[in-house]
Amino acid sequence: MQKIEFIIDQHLKEMTEHRTDTLSIACYETTIVQNVHRHIPLHWHDELQFVAVLQGTALFHINDQKMILSKGDGIFINSGIMHMAEDHGVSENCIYLCLNLSPHVIMPSDLYIKYVHPYVTATNLPFLYIERANAWGEQILDAVARIRKELVHQVPFYEVNVASAVLNMWKLLIINGYSLEHDPSEMSRNNRMKDMLQWINLNYADPIKLEDIAKAGQLSRSETCRYFKQILKTTPMQYVIEYRIQRSIELLQLSELSITQIAYEVGFNSTSYYINQFRKTMNSTPLRFRRELNKREKEHNSLNYCS
Template sequence: MQKNGFIIDQNLKEMTEHRTDTLAVACYETTIAQNVHGHIPLHWHDELQVVSVLQGTALFHINDQKVVIPKGDGIFINSGTMHMAEDHSENENCIYLCLNMSPHVLLPSDLYVKYVHPYVTATNLPFLYIEGAVSWGEQILGAIGLIRKELVEQAPYYEVNVASALLNMWKLLITNGYSLEHDPSEMNRNKRMKDMLQWIHLNYSDPIKLEDIARTGQLSRSETCRYFKQMLRTTPMQYVMDYRIQISIELLQLSERNITEIAYDVGFNSTSYYINQFRKTMNVTPLQFRRKVIQKKILKKRSSD
């Protein structure tokens, strides 16, 4: 199964249902550059995620950190952690296996409280780098491939095999992780950030000022700028600009609205300004981008006929 896109709600939460008929688990292969945005956009989900890089090198942005993951290594991303991914360099064509699982699928409730919940809620464990060269890392990354095989083939008792592999993987993760911390201030910081991003995503088509974003996060303007700089490596208003461009990319591909209509739909009050900003981001104009998309669809249709 190749995954090239997913749905994100106004709060940046991924809405994809990660499960089979009987297990709250999904495993798929992702080629970063084939995503509709050319990268995996910023998002979060309730599921735990374990990634194994199969080809090229991935660059993950996780909260306020950048993590480079070459072929043969991987990463664990905790529940509720904001993250995005892109190719580490141009023409990298990075491919990775991604395993998503509900925290509750790992252990029964009486053991979940002791061996899962403390790790899911730890404020100092947004991610854990997995080195394929060390024994425990090699076992975890190998297990992802085995789980994917079980989910695809669905031979008799495959659910038992998957559950067993997940349990062993989880034990390896928690016994090679960190001393856990639960910092209320860090939890509050993450909530403020999500609240501000949600507000932007709900109001991107309207005029937005820095004061509006700061008010949503109950912060001063300078504190708001510091939050965005630390966690997203950008400014609040640049994030608004980038988000509007992202939405316009989807509209250019999925709708027949003209360039001016799209510009105003996503919050620009000038078509020429939208075109200039789009070109700065994508290195082509919106019209050139749309033509490329149409051409790709034609070529794909011809190759499948």
């Protein structure tokens, strides 16, 4: 299963239901540049995520940190953590396996409180880099690949095999991971950031000022700029522009609106300014991008028809 796009709500929460018919687990093979946005946009989800890179190099943005993942290595991303991914380098497209699972499927409920909940809620464990060079890291990354095969082929008792592999992965992670911390100030910072992003996502089509964003996070203007610089490596107003462009991509793909209509629909008050900003972000004009989307859609439908 190739995952090329997903729905993100106004809170930046991914709405995909990550599960099979019987398990709250899903594993996707993801080629970053095949996503409709040409990168994996900023989002978060309740599920835990394990990534194993199969080809190329990816740059993950996780809260206020960046992590470069090369072929063979991977990463664990905790529940509720904001993250995005993009290709890193020009030699080849990055492909990775992405395993998403509900924390509650790891262990029975009587063990969940002791062995899962403290790690899911820890403020010092937003992610954990998984190196194949480490024996425990190699075992976790190999387990992701085995789970992928089990979910694809679904031979008899595959659910038991998946559950066993997940349990062993988690044991390896918590034995080799960090000591746990629960910092109320860090939790507050993350919640303020989510509040500001949620406000932008609800009001992006209207005129927006820095004061509006700061008010949503109950911060001063300077503190708001500092939050965005530290966590997203951009300014609040630049994030607004980039978010408007990402929303315009959905309209380019799913509607027959003109470029001018789309520009005003997502909050730009000038078609030329929209086209200019789109070109800077996507290295293409909106019209050319729409034509490429339509071409890819026709090719995809043609392949499905032939098969």
